[in-house]
Amino acid sequence: MTASSQEPQPTEPSAAAGDAVPGSGSPFEVFLAFLRLGLTSFGGPVAHLGYFRAEFVERRKWLDDRSYSDLVALCQFLPGPASSQVGMALGMARAGWLGSFLAWLGFTAPSAIALILFAFGVTQWGGFTESGAIQGLKIAAVAVVGQAVWGMAKSLCPDRLRAGLAIFAALLTLALPSAWGQVGAIVPCGVAGWLLLKLPHQLPSAHRPYGVSKRAGYVALTLFGVLLVGLPVVAAGTASPLWSLIDGFYRAGALVFGGGHVVLPLLQATVVPAGAVANSEFLAGYGAAQAVPGPLFTFAAYLGAVMSGPISGWAGGLLFLTILFVPAYLLIIGALPFWDAWRQRDGIQSVMGGINAGVVGILLSALYDPVWTSAIHGRTEFGIALLAFGLLVYGRISPLLVVVASAAAGWVLLG
Incomplete structure (x- = not known):
């Protein structure tokens, strides 16, 4: 039974109808709504969720506040980009499977196109990545990642156990700077959380139907696991650089706990050691990704377009953008039918608490290498x-303005 059926609101029939009948809207309506958000949603995933609430709870009344909060809790629990997964679920509820795809497309396309065009600028002008403005973008990345570590540490490591797990994960990933080192940090942190961490029990909440059957959920979760295990086997068996990159991008999308910034070390470990993308190009693109609206995961479009190797340009950008989002889509589709039962299990909450602490450590390690080591070479x-960090954390200035100001400062002082 939904919250709407428990407390009928005859004065708002559109909200009640949306809650009761999944797939009752128009796919084109979904696309236009999310395209508007994709063009205007600056500020990162937390800001995106605020934009979504204003648009779909308050303005369009597609669902009520309690249903929206429950959906946000699910997407923060899962690996992947939380705001994009919320959008996929809202599109599914409003217009079925096509609606879920068009919600993703509308929200993602504007920033993906902008970053692919930026990638062409990087590849066409050889000295572009060495300019002062690009150095300013790299410095902005230091401030943005530093802000992410600061905020995540305060919320996800509030006690000595989880702070210790974060430090353990940081030390391990510094010692083993690879994707497997990051996986090796996440697993023991999850086990430690399960054994040692006690969190408050989650109370039951109303369930809103999203039009996803349990059978479809099982299929999605099975496919997620098959790809996670099978792609490394294919990559090793073929010794193909393309399959290795596909495996790395899929694994990055499957293991990103704690927000879009955590994808940075996973993707860096995939493309830079393999020689597909130079580290200077990688950090320049990451800085540029802070200046566009929409999800940070569209950074994959830039990497696919700028990389040297078996595929690049528009084809590479679209391919690797899609691959990075596939696990997020499979997970949200797979989890929607089972979320009510999962969230009541204390063990699941403890495991996720440990994993989230480990994620803070992984991001702290990435803040040093490659972000700090590649961008900070002197006092200037x-x-x-x-200054950029202070403006973000204490001045609460928009990341877009901070990135633009950092690029301008780099152009003036380092150009």
């Missing part, structure tokens, strides 16, 4: 980074 760079 450090000063710009410190």
Whole structure:
């Protein structure tokens, strides 16, 4: 039974109808709504969720506040980009399977196109990545990742156990700077959380139907697991650089706990050691990704377009953008029918608490290498980074403005 059926609101029939009948809207309506958000949603995933609430709870009344909060809790529990997964679920509820795809497309396409065009600028002008403005983008990445570590540490590591797990994960990933080192940090943190961490029990909540059957959920979760296990086997068996990159991008999308910034070390470990993308190009693109609206995962479109190897340009950008989002889509589709039962299990909550602490450590490690080591070479760079960090954390200035200001400072002082 939904919250709407428990407390009928005859004065708002559109909300009640949306809650009761999944797939009752128009796919084109879904696409236009999310395209508007994709063009205007600056500020990162937390801001995106605020935009979504204003648009779909308050303005369009597609669902009520309690249903929206429950959906946000699910997407924060799962690996992947939380705001994009919320959008996929809302599109599914409103217009079925096509609606879920068009919600993703509308929200993702504007920033993906902008970053692919930026990638062409990087590849066409050889000295572009060495300019002062691009150095300013790299410095902005230091401030943005530093802000992410700061905020996540306060919320996800509030006690000595989880702070210790974060430090363990940081040390391990510094010692083993690879994707497997990051996986090796996440697993023991999850086990430690399960054995040692006690969190408050989650109370039951109303369930809103999304039009996904349990059978479809099982299929999606099975496919997610098959790809996660099978792609490394295919990559090793073929010794193909393309399959290795596909495996790396899929694994990055499947293991990103704690927000879009955590994809940085996973993707860096995939493309830079393999020689597909130079580290300077990688960090320039990451800085540029802060200046566009929409999900940070569209950074994959830039990497696919800028990389040297078996595929690049528009084809590479679209391919690797899609691959990075596939596990997020499979997970949200797979989890929707089972979320009510899962969230009541204390063990699941404890495991996720440990994993989230480990994620903070992984991001802390990435803040040092490659972000800090590639961008900060002297007092000037450090000063710009410190000012940008202060503007983000204490001044609460928009990341877009901070990134633009950092690029301008780099152009003036380092050009």
